[in-house]
Amino acid sequence: MTPYDVRRATDRFHTEAGWLDSHHSFSFSRHYDPANTHFGLLLVSNDDIVAPGTGFDTHPHRDMEIVTWVLSGSLVHQDSEGHNGVIQPGLAQRMSAGAGILHSEKNDTGAAAAPEPVHFVQMWVLPDEAGITPGYEQLDVSAELDRGGLVTVASGRPGHDAAIRIHQKDAALHVARLAPGESAALPTAPYAHVFVAKGSVDLEGAGPLAEGDAVRITGAQGQHLTATAPAEVLVWEMHAAIAGA
Template identity: 40%
Template sequence: MITVRHAQDRGQASFGWLDSQHTFSFGHYYDPQQMGFSALRVINEDKVQPGAGFETHGHRDMEIISYVLSGQIAHKDSEGHIQVLPAGEFQLMSAGSGIFHSEYNASDSETLHFLQIWIEPDTLGIQPGYQQKDFGQSAGLTPVATPGGDNGTLRIRQDATLSQLILEPDSELQVDISAGRKLYIHQIEGQLLSGSTTLYPGDGAKVENQQQLMLRNQGSEPVKALVFDLP
């Protein structure tokens, strides 16, 4: 079964310096039917004005992933990490027992556009951690975050895998789904045919009770999406 969450149905927040679209309930946006999916709790699509950003604030017991679509994030946290996250790179911050951080648009002229993703951990109170990496633009399904951090992936404290999907025009990929597992797809670029359902940028799809899923790019532009394998 595939359940689509259309981009235009997401929650909206605008603060002048920030425009944000919430796939799931977040902040002042509350929908009891959209409280997350399995361990996936938040997907926010944020656009931050030049020079603006999120002042220092705290988190605990959450796996927080940032993926920059355009622009750059200037990151600073209480564990001593001071980094710039450019477009195309993934950042995974394990909040664990508690961490404070700030995120700013590193540019004075360009809008920052990024995805903020929260996944609930399966272990509480761990030592906070920070990871950052560019996984390239290879076609197919590229693992980004895995429970064991295998093969150079980011290590996530949950029985979940995040992968980057890139499909060139007129190509397809079959995804096998293990028994009892769920998938969530967040569409970023292009038009992705998921089973018999077409996803457009900003759309999401919950996939449940299926053993296989065929993903196709029948358009003229490359497709980019994030695919979450969840418990």
Template identity: 40%
Template sequence: MKKTLYKANTRGHANHGWLNAYHSFSFANYFDPQRMNFGVLRVLNDDTIAPGMGFGKHPHDNMEIITIPLSGDLEHEDSMGNKEVIREGDVQSMSAGTGIMHSEYNKNLNKELKLLQIWLMPKERNVTPTYDQISLKLEDRKNKFQQIVSPNKNDAGVTINQDAWFNITEMDEGKTLEYKLHNPENGVYAFVLEGDVSINEEKLNRRDALGIEEVDTLNIVADTSTKLLLMEIPMTLN
């Protein structure tokens, strides 16, 4: 088993006033050659967006983009004709493929928007762009895994162009869970949204992350009430 610990206070940070962003990997003006990616996971941005503010229309291509609102409402519009609002409990994915344009704004004028934006390198390049969005029941993640991303159209979660599975859970203090990888050649990037947790005996706190390779099962213990995101991803591009 190979483990890499990423403490919350070692992330890149940029406060633009309207946007307060923490970068788990090199992004924009934050560059660390030791933090370019974990397998196909290229970006994990932990963003707080001021009321009414956001990202104007901008392009993407050949990237899998997953957006997870943590609180507040995100207004999205893109060149595929989608105009949606994404709220806590929703998950959005886009396969940018040959290229898209989109914009993202905090829909509310009286409260902040908090979200995760995650980019994965795609399994296949230059595919036709696609969009997916789902609404989930928060109670379905209580002391169990709720799958939110998968590569299979008929499986739970939004669909992406990569052999990756994301699960989220909210665990009561003292509860334990076991996660078995779909493919033992994959790695898992575990990101602690709230609370304190031990994963394969490694203790993590709020916003800490753990990259795990060369293992087929994770043993998870909630040391306090915990909210945890697990991202199982290929460690190499095809």
């Protein structure tokens, strides 16, 4: 297996439903490829654009850690546990589906003076334990992002106490906002998933990456990624893979 598995934006599965424009890095919903179901512990990485005044109606989840990162606009969350939140750029959200939860996600700018789509990436990882009590957490990390480098925004790893906690000790999500020429070093991990959410970068060992491109790295060793245009990059650090997969 090559240590750098580059997946171009145009190679992703695509769902277009009028109100939703979604690109899927892995098999999802009606899109299925048995050779592309996950990487490490990451099962879903959906790049979604939702039109104003629309969104995902109430639907169920179970036994999944779901992390949402908004790139532009605002996303309203409501769930059956009584949690409510508005997620905007710089604010990370984690929902633990656990024993079972119902939730909705809406772009509520339809009635606003200047309605705009909401653009976000939603990622799912398997939890350590099935059947936990459902939970919700959000955290504004804008100030940390402005200081540069990779910022840990969601983690179950030791030493990441300032991040949103996920119930998976072998995974962490890091985000970097980089100006042209700025660099960040990847974490050292058996599995790393790098997704260019905005802009473009050059990744040591893999080469140029454009918006929507991803790299699945087996054996990340601190490789540097350098922005070639203003960029926002999401990096999953994973120290285990799905058992038996």
